[in-house]
Amino acid sequence: MRLLLCCLLLALCAPSLAEPWQVVGDKQFAPYSYVAPDDDAPLGLDVELVDAVLQAAGVDYHLRLYPWLRVKAMLERGEATMAFQFAGTPERRAQYRLVGPLRTGTTVFMTTSKTALEDWRQLSDLAPYRIGQVEGYAYETAFDRAELRRDAIAQTPRQLVAMLLAGRFDVIVGDRTQLLYFARELNAEQRVRVLPQPLVEMPRYVAFGQEDQQRADLFADALERLRSTGELEAIHRRWEH
Template sequence: MTRLLSALLLTCVTVLAALRPANTAAETWVMGAMEDFAPFNYMDNGTFTGIDVQIMDEAAALIGVTLDHRPVPWKRMLLDFEGGKFDGVFQLTPTTARFEKWHLTGPLRTTRSVYVTRADSPLQDIRSPAELDGLVVGLVAGFTYEESFDSNPAIRREMSQDDFNNIRKLLLGRSDVIVGGHATLAYTARQLNAWDKLRVLPTPLVELGRYAAFPRTAEGAEKARRLQQALDEMHASGRIQEIMRSALNR
C-alpha cells in the first residue's frame, strides 16, 4: 500500500510539472532603493537587507517576481529612475506631484516623522511649523517630509547628506532640532551611542505611508497593480506588522 501511494504521488507531481506553462521562470524587476537607510534598507555583510527590503521581496514573491535591488544614494536613485535605469523604486513619501508623475503603490508601511532635539534643550514640543521660528532645523538633502513643511520658506534649514550627519550636527549645536523617521533616527543614534543624549518631542510632524513607484506607462501600471495586490494581502494577513515588530524589537 505504501509503495502504491508513493507511486501515485510521483505520478501526480510529474503530471503537474508537465502541465506547468513553459514560461514560468520568475520575472525580474530592477528596483532602486536608498543605499543606507537602516533599519529599512542597508548592507549587512554584503547583503542588502532591512524591513522594506523584506516587505518588497515577500510581496514580489507572492506574484512570482524576483527583485534585483540596486542600492544607490537617494538623489542618484531618483535621477536613474527618471532616466529609465530602474523598473521601479522604493520607499517614497507620497506627494501630489509624485502621484501625478508616477504610479505609486502601497503603503509598504507607515512612518512617524518626529522632531528630535538634544536632551538638555529647553524645547518641550513643536506643534506646528510656525513654532520653528528662530530655530535651525536639521534635514537630509533630497528627502521629502510633508508638503506644507517642505514648501515653507521661513524654516531655517541645515542640510545633511544622511541621518548620521544630521544627528552629529545636532549634537555639535549646528542645529536646534532635527526631523526624521522615528525608527531610523533611533537606530542611527544608537549606532552612534547617542540615543541617551537626544529627546523626541511629543508631537510628530506627520505620519505617512511609504510607497513604491513605477513609471507612468502601461507596463508600469501593470507592475503597480500586481504589487498592490500583494501588499494588500500582506497587510490583511498581518504579515507586514509582523515584519515591523520583529525587526524593531530586536
C-alpha cells in the same frame, strides 16, 4: 487587420515585461534599508517587505540599494523598474505612480538639551531654530513649503543625527524609529530628545514610472494579499524586537 495589429503589439511588449525587474532603494535608511558591511547585501525591514511582495507577485527581480539621489535618478531615467521608499506627498504622486503604503512611519523633530524648545504647535514655532534635513528628502507638504531656517547639507539620516550632536543644527526632522536608531548607534540616546508632537504619520510607498500601470497593479495585488494574510505584520513584528 485590427486583430493582427493587437497581436504584433503584444509580441513587442511581452519581452520587456518578462525581463527581471530592477528594484532599487536607499542604502542609508537603516533600519528600513541598508547594506551588510561585508558583502553589500541589502538588509532591513523595507527590504524584507519588498522581497516578500515581489516573491508573492511571482516576478523575477534584482534588488540593490544606492544613495537616495541616485535611486530617484535611476527611476526617472528608466534605469530602475521600481524604487522604494517614498513619502506619500502630492509632489511625489505627481512624479511617480505610487503603490501602497508599504508601511507607515512617524515623522518627528529631534533636538538636544542645548535647545530650549520643548514642543511645537504650529510650524512658526520652529522659525527661530536651525532645522537640519537630508538632501532630496520630502517630509510633509506644509513643512516642505514653510519659510524656515532649514539646511539640507546632510546626505544621510545618520549624518543628520551626527550633525545635530555636533551642534550644527538646533533641530532635525526625520522618521522617529530611524533617528533613535542612529542615536543609539552613536551612543547618544541620552543626549537627544524627540519633541512630543509628531509632524505627520507618513505612509511610505514604492514607486513606478507614471506609465507603468501593469507592473504597479501586479505589485499592488500581491501587497494586498500579504496584508490580508498577516504576513506583512509578521515581518514588522520581527523587526520590533
